[in-house]
Amino acid sequence: MSHTVLVIDDERAIRASLSEILSFEGYKVEEASDGAEGLKKILANAYDCVICDIKMPKMDGLEVLEKVMAEKPDTQIIIISGHGNIETAVEAVKKGAFDYISKPPDLNRLLITLRNAMERKDLVVETKQLRKKVEQKIFGESDMIGNSEPLQKIRETLTKIAPTEARVLITGENGVGKELVARNLHKNSNRAKGPMIEVNCAAIPSELIESELFGHEKGSFTSAVKTRIGKFEQANGGTLFLDEIGDMSLDAQAKVLRALQEGKITRVGGDTEIKVDVRVIAATNKDLLQEVNEKRFRLDLYHRLGVILIHVPSLNQRREDIPLLIDHFLNLIATDYNQPVKEIDNAAVQLLSKHNWTGNIRELKNVVERLIILSDKKITKDDVETYILMK
Template identity: 40%
Template sequence: MSAELSAKQNAAYQVLLVDDEQHIRLAVGQTLELAGYEVKTAESAEQALKVLDKDWSGIVVSDINMPGIDGLEMMQRIKEIDQDLPVILITGHGDISMAVGAMRDGAYDFIEKPFSSELLNDVVRRAAEKRSLTLENRELRKALEEQGGLGPRIMGNSAGIQQLRSMIQHIADTPADILIQAETGSGKDLVARYIHEHSNRREKNFVAINCGAVPEHLIESELFGHEKGAFTDAKSRRIGKFEHANGGTLFLDEIESMPLSLQIKLLRVLEERAIERLGSNELIPLDIRVIAATKVDLKALSEQGDYREDLYYRLNVVSLDIPALRERREDIPMLFHHFALIASAQYQKEVPQLSTDKMRALVAHNWPGNVRELRNIAERYVLLGNAYNFDIGQQESTLSDRKMTLPDQVEQFEKVVLEEELSRNNGSLKLTQEALGLPRKTLYDKMKKYELDKRDYK
């Protein structure tokens, strides 16, 4: 890595240098500044402690032997402020055993005098990166808590997810049936449960059935129930899914898999809000909300004659689209951290610190398996630690593999989003502007900045 690139990366890090000798502060401070760090100095522990708080974004480098509060006592006080703030101690030859003891008490590392600039920079770099990851994890935890609460959660701050939560808030307490459309692994089941838990039906049953997982000859009985003797193996009365969900929510996943012969019966139930068990002539009234989910275009399917058009329109009272994970890449760090914390609790293992390179690889991946794929990778990462090299395959990525500063990464990501949206809208600036929620002038300015031409996307 070039010295220039290293200095650019280090510019994001702060170092508080504590030493009672001015010439040491000048010499060590200059070394760190040449490496690109933002350096603050203090001539005493008392002065340094006034600067620090739990949100201090840097690290501390301190001499051990100082008048008044020495480096060891200062370290203990720092740990009371923030247990995770790295403290690097500078020691004389006679202080080695003392420094080793300090590391057992929580010091990040120690450097013995005299030391080279390379050694100092290496230790400081590792400590600064650790601090950066610690603060990033805290921000993620905070964001998770802000979106917390009991029951299922729809996590993320991307525009698509915020719009999804807003729509659910508006329709949660209405009796309207809902059609959820999303790719496999996007969380259709979670969204359905979220709607139920945030509605006035939350005290009643949420009943889910995968229409593609039940054999065709059994699905009618599963949905509507049957009376004893209704057919050969009907040895007792059975309550079906509709009846069991009465007062609550019935979730019909993979609704496209429902046999055509059953679709007309489902349509009748949706219109009449009543069922008959197989083998019975008694109508059972229902107070129920139906949420259906599909991974295909039901309208196209109905136009091809493979799905009843009237049922499609009856189900599609309210339509919710869950964005694919590749369309909301900014949510990936939060989601990964959330799934890693769940796996940590499940397996009683610590969550390893995730390197910037690995997070960049996660954000660059196209995620054909969506959130389910991300969850599996987070779980394996907790189980295997840093030995796990993310089996997300070799793929072309618009994000560079070289080391990049945060502003460079943000710009690269912004360019990717603009290119994807222009391509999706065939170069239409109006549709792109609306999809990204940008003022027209802002879109023009960004296209000019990244040398994008709408004609290249038609």
Template identity: 35%
Template sequence: MTDTLPKVPVLIVDDDPSMRAALRQWIRLAGFETQEVAAPDQAMARLTRDFAGCVVSDVMLDGEDGLSLLRRIGELDAGLPVVLITGHGDVPMAVEAMRSGAYDFIEKPFDPEHIAEVVRRACEKRALVMENRALKMQLTDSAGLESRLIGASPAMQALRRQVLHFATTDAAVLIIGETGTGKEVIAQALHDFSPRKDGPFVAINAAALPEAMVEAELFGHEAGAFTGADRRRTGRIEAAGGGVLLLDEIVSMPTSLQPKLLRVLQEKKVDRIGGSRPVDVDIRLISAANIEPGEAVRSGRLREDLLFRLNTIELRVPPLRERGSDALLLFDTFVNRFAVRYSLDAPAASARDEAFLQTYAWPGNVRELRNAAERFVLNAPVSPQPLEALVTGRQDPGPSPVDGGLKDLMDAYERNLIEGALRRHGGRVLDVMRELNLPRRTLNEKMARLGLSRDRSGLSDTGEG
């Protein structure tokens, strides 16, 4: 039993110290942890909806009977099992107890093995209740996350699973991705779906601050610490206490301050400028970079020992060009959101627009696509233009793949998908076959027809299969 339900708590409510001692002994021998109180109010102070075990209470208590306590517990959490014990029970009382939601009703004197078995079954039932709640919460969180991290591509589905899993931990996270891929959205989700969700989310862009201000912004200062410091200032690290601190563009942090940040992560303390003693801090650090951290270490922009503290967990955000048809889904979502914001009709994308969405490289990633959707909505009522013209600025963007008909459109779409898969997998055909669910011969034929090769860097038009 101890192996299957380790340290599950059982709350004993009884105003008789000798009975509490006896119940404690029997229940602990059965492999449970016990908590003990003498009065109902004390019991209610111990209970929450997260209580993982069950309650064992005498019916006859000073000031309030066990049936009244049972009803109060039911109001708190109807799924929390309550076992009632009495030396004065009769059939009507047992019926009332069961109608009020008691898990079981036991009369004194009772066999210790019997009460241990009842407690065991009650805790097993509670475990199922908690498991079902956790599953429902996970499903709810997953649906909520889909509205933030939009995309049906395998890469985005995997990223959402990672975010929900790692959100429950307190480990440091390093988010790596190109500019505009949504790194701050991911950091916010790690906060919002975590136990720290009620704490602050403090974001600071290390690249956006003058070097002279970074130390004061992060660590704070005491009054008189330097010229112009006329009062104490709480730094961003301290302000994030109990929550999450996001350091965006971490590789832009001055190397002179990186040892000080490393000390914060190691010792959970922050030194204000001019301070005489460190201040305890409780934060989860999330950092973000738009270049490979290993390259930043080799170039001297990031300390290696700091990197080891930052990347306990690494999350890599794929660029939009490698996400297949996610561009269509994102564009449609943004168009509808902006139409609501500006009280306009949502304009429909043409076949030419959809072809451009899937074949354009989107160097600015989701941020660029979002801006394009906003301009598309605002221009539609007065000067509708092809999406390509809005994005590239070319008034005559030239022929579109769709101009040649459906076949050209499908070729452009297939080329985009295969090219992205080849790039993601470094030209490894077996991995591309698995991702696209294509036989080798079919993939080779398509690559030859579309002028693609396994060349990882350039994907040259050699036509090699």
């Protein structure tokens, strides 16, 4: 795909000459005869690069530059002028120009500068895409998808509690998106600029959970060859998300309770109290009150964690959101695979909406990915029956 260049110059001969040269080099070229027209085109269209004169009627090049940088700061603008000097060049670059070239422009320099500007433009786009992927990994794939009543209530609750320091306990089945609720809570809190540290309590052996949470001093046990900073310290100034907290050992629960009460922790093998400033969000797929009755969870910790309780419904309880989720996953997976978005029949969507989703949203995403891989150009009802329902 060829790059698009806009040439803004009040001299018709200059515009014609640049258009001819750049078209020959493979660029798609558009023209504007003054600054006002050029600005209007830039704001209405997407150009990979703009070549702009300084001295023009209606609006000069530096004014165009200022307005474009305010509205579309990623636009690459090369300023050209036959009336400039070093001061003008410096001013243009300070205002955001990619480069400054004197008239009449040296052809080789112009082409090299243009190529470099295109590379920078591509790099900016690539960086944004990478940043988006990183944010997706950190904060989840997106905002919570759906318009069902249970989801609307969760959104309303998050709006109220996100700016506070209240601890939150999120409950719900596996795969319903408890982590996504926690990440949205952090992202919209006053701690958003701080870290969000996640701990899956079910994935860490009970003998290691204290070291994981509170850190340890060198030599505190056989394999402690150096001092380790725990998750509480890593989350200082931010949010600590304790996922599957119902699987935490009673000993570790006691130390977490103390940390919440006093705002201090002590590393394993150490005796120095370390102050920590964290907001704790916990999640579980268990009935913690039942765990309390069976002496597997501390009642005092339950009350410390559950200042605010949020229950995330199962996918079967919010079926009206399934079409939106399917569409979301079709787009997300297409992006991951760098492929066009695959269409899906309404009949296929209806069939999926009636399915019993024991694995909730996580299962739905896997199913959509399977259908994308195994179906032809369009996902059909037959594909759902063949690859999902196994009929």
